[in-house]
Amino acid sequence: xxxxxxxxxxxxxxxxxxxxxxxxxxxxxxxxxxxxxxxxxxxxxxxxxxxxxxxxxxxxxxxxxxxxxxxxxxxxxxxxxxxxxxxxxxxxxxxxxxxxxxxxxxxxxxxxxxxxxxxxxxxxxxxxxxxxxxxxxxxxxxxxxxxxxxxxxxxxxxxxxxxxxxxxxxxxxxxxxxxxxxxxxxxxxxxxxxxxxxxxxxxxxxxxxxxxxxxxxxxxxxxxxxxxxxxxxxxxxxxxxxxxxxxxxxxxxxxxxxxxxxxxxxxxxxxxxxxxxxxxxxxxxxxxxxxxxxxxxxxxxxxxxxxxxxxxxxxxxxxxxxxxxxxxxxxxxxxxxxxxxxxxxxxxxxxxxxxxxxxxxxxxxxxxxxxxxxxxxxxxxxxxxxxxxxxxxxxxxxxxxxxxxxxxxxxxxxxxxxxxxxxxxxxxxxxxxxxxxxxxxxxxxxxxxxxxxxxxxxxxxxxxxxxxxxxxxxxxxxxxxxxxxxxxxxxxxxxxxxxxxxxxxxxxxxxxxxxxxxxxxxxxxxxxxxxxxxxxxxxxxxxxxxxxxxxxxxxxxxxxxxxxxxxxxxxxxxxxxxxxxxxxxxxxxxxxxxxxxxxxxxx
Numbered sequence: 001x002x003x004x005x006x007x008x009x010x011x012x013x014x015x016x017x018x019x020x021x022x023x024x025x026x027x028x029x030x031x032x033x034x035x036x037x038x039x040x041x042x043x044x045x046x047x048x049x050x051x052x053x054x055x056x057x058x059x060x061x062x063x064x065x066x067x068x069x070x071x072x073x074x075x076x077x078x079x080x081x082x083x084x085x086x087x088x089x090x091x092x093x094x095x096x097x098x099x100x101x102x103x104x105x106x107x108x109x110x111x112x113x114x115x116x117x118x119x120x121x122x123x124x125x126x127x128x129x130x131x132x133x134x135x136x137x138x139x140x141x142x143x144x145x146x147x148x149x150x151x152x153x154x155x156x157x158x159x160x161x162x163x164x165x166x167x168x169x170x171x172x173x174x175x176x177x178x179x180x181x182x183x184x185x186x187x188x189x190x191x192x193x194x195x196x197x198x199x200x201x202x203x204x205x206x207x208x209x210x211x212x213x214x215x216x217x218x219x220x221x222x223x224x225x226x227x228x229x230x231x232x233x234x235x236x237x238x239x240x241x242x243x244x245x246x247x248x249x250x251x252x253x254x255x256x257x258x259x260x261x262x263x264x265x266x267x268x269x270x271x272x273x274x275x276x277x278x279x280x281x282x283x284x285x286x287x288x289x290x291x292x293x294x295x296x297x298x299x300x301x302x303x304x305x306x307x308x309x310x311x312x313x314x315x316x317x318x319x320x321x322x323x324x325x326x327x328x329x330x331x332x333x334x335x336x337x338x339x340x341x342x343x344x345x346x347x348x349x350x351x352x353x354x355x356x357x358x359x360x361x362x363x364x365x366x367x368x369x370x371x372x373x374x375x376x377x378x379x380x381x382x383x384x385x386x387x388x389x390x391x392x393x394x395x396x397x398x399x400x401x402x403x404x405x406x407x408x409x410x411x412x413x414x415x416x417x418x419x420x421x422x423x424x425x426x427x428x429x430x431x432x433x434x435x436x437x438x439x440x441x442x443x444x445x446x447x448x449x450x451x452x453x454x455x456x457x458x459x460x461x462x463x464x465x466x467x468x469x470x471x472x473x474x475x476x477x478x479x480x481x482x483x484x485x486x487x488x489x490x491x492x493x494x495x496x497x498x499x500x501x502x503x504x505x506x507x508x509x510x511x512x513x514x515x516x517x518x519x520x521x522x523x524x525x526x527x528x529x530x531x532x533x534x535x536x537x538x539x540x541x542x543x544x545x546x547x548x549x550x551x552x553x554x555x556x557x558x559x560x561x562x563x564x565x566x567x568x569x570x571x572x573x574x575x576x577x578x579x580x581x582x583x584x585x586x587x588x589x590x591x592x593x594x595x596x597x598x599x600x601x602x603x
Contacts, residue, residue: 001521003496006429015557015580017069018079019065021068022051023400025050026051028081030046032485033441036479040087041092043087044092055160056161056164058083058090061397062395062396063081063082070561073559079485083473089160099167100588102129103131106132109194110193110194111123111133111196111410111414112195114199114200115201116136117146117147118387118396120145120386120387120403122407124169124173125403127411128173129588130411130587133174134173136174138179141178142231145201149226150226152256154465154466155469155470184355184359198389199387200351202392204348205349210299219342220343222249237340241265241341242266242341244345245346246267246278248395251283258290259461265291267293268299272319273295296317297315299313300314303336309340313335317330361379369390375422377419385406387403441579450481451477491578491580492575492577501551504571505566505570508566511531513555513560515530516554519545519551525540525554534559540555540556541554541557542554
């Protein structure tokens with residue numbers, strides 16, 4: 001193998017698994033270290049550079065970072081990354097004066113954003129400091145999109161939404177509430193916008209076409225029903241409620257039902273638990289409140305009497321599984337379950353009644369717009385999509401990243417440059433050595449288990465629908481949880497010319513991730529490692545030839561836990577611990593390619 005190119009920004013980026021997994025690439029280890037130092041404001045600002053809504057996402061993010069966390073390779077539970085994000089948001093000082101500002105004089109370009117959800121707000125956040133005039137059109141009387149209408153207040157308080165959205169609108173965005181867009185053609189023509197971003201979400205809940213569906217007004221579409229709760233139009237529900245579907249929306253519906261007076265709530269799942277779309281922690285929260293989840297139930301009919309729902313009939317299913325996939329499905333019986341209300345939470349769809357079909361915007365057979373996945377531009381130049389409106393329902397952090405990428409494209413488009421030419425990532429390496437065996441970070445392994453977030457008691461939480469259930473970590477819990485981070489962005493960097501091949505690093509490595517051996521192909525090298533290679537998702541690090549024997553130092557990046565013992569033991573400082581900072585481009589980023597700037601030769 002050729003010596004590893006550690007100057008490639010993606011090399012060390014991928015090693016920091018949590019940051020790599022985050023769609024917005026938040027520098028997770030850095031903000032956790034800042035929290036450990038009680039520098040909550042700094043931690044919040046590091047968060048906000050990429051995810052824009054730390055207080056919101058610290059409560060309701062789908063947490064793609066946590067399954068990727070390297071801590072999960074040495075014990076069962078990852079670091080509570082999401083809840084530590086909330087710690088920074090809850091304990092910071094005032095930050096308004098520290099955030100970007102719009103320049104006194106604009107650049108003369110006008111941008112329209114349709115929908116005031118997370119994607120549009122991110123576009124505004126990135127473009128306003130560059131001098132763009134951004135107008136956000138929102139059909140409802142409050143901003144926030146699905147963050148406001150689909151996520152209940154007991155998970156995400158309105159005050160948190162208002163504050164973090166306010167940081168963006170106070171930059172100078174013109175927010176037009178109660179202003180549904182009727183015609184995209186008008187925005188592009190008579191109203192004179194230079195570009196349009198469509199972040200209108202996936203506002204149409206999927207229907208269930210079974211007998212009895214239309215015979216009662218007690219059958220509700222989940223996202224519409226949650227919207228009605230958010231705006232105070234629904235204040236009660238029947239005692240027996242069935243939720244059809246088992247995604248995150250279904251979890252919000254079942255927990256909301258309990259707070260509106262339901263005594264018996266069942267979630268009806270067509271498949272078994274390994275196929276559920278809801279996050280595991282959402283399922284746990286629902287079940288802890290007494291929600292029952294029934295698997296292998298397929299809706300067959302809704303029974304009504306005099307306009308009232310009395311029950312729902314289900315086929316009972318059985319499956320043959322092969323390789324984790326269903327290969328055969330059969331009905332093995334049926335079951336009638338009494339109920340007073342049925343809530344349908346079986347998915348969401350895009351809806352674009354305001355887009356004329358003669359504008360050059362192409363749609364696929366499912367009426368989803370054809371959007372470039374890198375630039376987020378539609379088939380009509382100057383019209384961009386993001387969030388659920390672009391590729392269907394995902395989650396908030398994906399919408400934020402869509403907004404960042406679309407803002408880059410809009411900026412380039414308005415300057416007459418190619419939107420397909422994307423600004424490059426960069427990486428900086430900086431040594432953390434303070435003395436012979438001293439580092440400017442804490443690298444002791446703490447075996448403490450993951451902290452549990454405290455909750456409001458069951459009796460108290462049902463008194464009012466807007467009581468926030470999760471309380472967040474206290475100081476003692478935070479102090480322990482931050483110590484569980486393995487500092488994956490502090491890299492073990494190797495300088496081949498300094499190595500004397502003494503094997504000290506190999507002897508001390510607690511996970512046997514280091515091997516000195518003859519070079520070969522990747523597949524062949526993988527058979528000669530000190531510890532068997534468990535995964536090929538991360539690269540093998542291969543050094544330049546060592547000067548004494550011509551062998552190479554090989555490190556299995558998948559196994560390494562960044563403990564720094566190799567660097568402490570090495571008598572010649574061939575190993576060093578260096579902080580890798582990946583520079584993620586945004587619209588305000590210097591678009592000249594950013595080169596790697598290691599502190600010394602790393603091969």
